[in-house]
Amino acid sequence: MKKSILTNLIAILLCFLSTQLQGQESWIDTSIHSGLIELKTEYTFKTLVSNDSIKTTAETLKNLYKAKLYFDKIFQTDLDFAVLFIENRKWNKHAYFPPPGLPQAGKGNVILGLDKSIVSLEVEKMIFQLPEQYLALLKPVYGENINLDLFYRETLSIHELAHLYHFKEGTKPQRKWLQELFATLSMYSFIKDKANPSYQLMNAYPEFVIQSGDRMAEFKTLKDFEEKYVQKLTPQNYEWYQMQLYRNAKLILDSNKTEILIKLRDFLINTDLSKTRAFSNSELTTRLEKEVGKEIADILTNWKYK
Numbered sequence: 619m620k621k622s623i624l625t626n627l628i629a630i631l632l633c634f635l636s637t638q639l640q641g642q643e644s645w646i647d648t649s650i651h652s653g654l655i656e657l658k659t660e661y662t663f664k665t666l667v668s669n670d671s672i673k674t675t676a677e678t679l680k681n682l683y684k685a686k687l688y689f690d691k692i693f694q695t696d697l698d699f700a701v702l703f704i705e706n707r708k709w710n711k712h713a714y715f716p717p718p719g720l721p722q723a724g725k726g727n728v729i730l731g732l733d734k735s736i737v738s739l740e741v742e743k744m745i746f747q748l749p750e751q752y753l754a755l756l757k758p759v760y761g762e763n764i765n766l767d768l769f770y771r772e773t774l775s776i777h778e779l780a781h782l783y784h785f786k787e788g789t790k791p792q793r794k795w796l797q798e799l800f801a802t803l804s805m806y807s808f809i810k811d812k813a814n815p816s817y818q819l820m821n822a823y824p825e826f827v828i829q830s831g832d833r834m835a836e837f838k839t840l841k842d843f844e845e846k847y848v849q850k851l852t853p854q855n856y857e858w859y860q861m862q863l864y865r866n867a868k869l870i871l872d873s874n875k876t877e878i879l880i881k882l883r884d885f886l887i888n889t890d891l892s893k894t895r896a897f898s899n900s901e902l903t904t905r906l907e908k909e910v911g912k913e914i915a916d917i918l919t920n921w922k923y924k
């Protein structure tokens with residue numbers, strides 16, 4: 619009798635442990651992987667492509683791996699994730715949302731374009747209608763043909779990877795702009811510290827957009843950003859917000875250490891709306907000042923458009 623109770627207990631315990639272990643693995647959403655081809659790489663994360671005859675992934679993967687090592691060390695973890703490279707025409711089948719080719723991340727996946735992204739194609743078309751003096755700002759960095767995938771894919775893939783480091787612990791931040799700032803701060807920090815040859819690829823296009831002013835943005839308040847976010851803003855308007863955050867991230871990190879990344883990530887996780895109630899703007903300002911840094915709270919206070 620005693621023996622059977624013990625056997626049952628052990629069985630329950632084993633069952634519990636295996637659920638826990640499975641729980642750790644199941645963070646990666648594999649439902650979007652079906653039909654993709656696995657690439658053999660030297661890296662620890664899984665890489666899947668929608669077409670293995672298109673060879674455009676080597677440099678991106680190398681950078682992502684370097685970024686993983688950098689973020690793992692800062693956030694003291696060993697993040698498991700998968701990288702997907704998807705052709706534009708298959709985008710809707712495997713990605714969580716449009717537009718085709720624009721990097722995105724969620725549920726343990728970083729999803730990137732495999733062929734030239736629709737966003738790059740459209741922006742390049744607009745840029746080539748501008749006077750030569752504007753093109754001259756971009757050509758030395760992105761080449762004579764101004765290949766903006768060097769920005770949209772090579773740079774933004776790092777921003778997306780950084781998102782996974784907080785998404786793993788919670789996906790309902792107090793504010794969307796805070797999670798975007800976190801991903802951009804992380805990207806900026808990595809490229810500045812560890813991938814300096816890519817610095818101009820990250821910096822030149824945002825500077826170009828920032829210099830062109832606020833005309834492209836219909837909406838400009840942080841409240842609008844929260845309410846509309848990716849799906850209800852035009853791509854240009856969404857980009858405008860991201861560039862404002864980029865400019866702030868740059869100022870913050872040029873005078874701060876990576877400590878601020880750790881604090882901001884902890885803040886995102888600890889105040890996730892799945893655990894806490896929503897803060898008012900004044901509460902948020904106070905908490906950010908106390909728990910992360912005044913320079914982060916100042917973004918909210920000093921945002922030009924109210």
Ligand SMILES: [Zn+2]
Binds near residue numbers: 777778781797798801
């Ligand atoms: Zn983002």
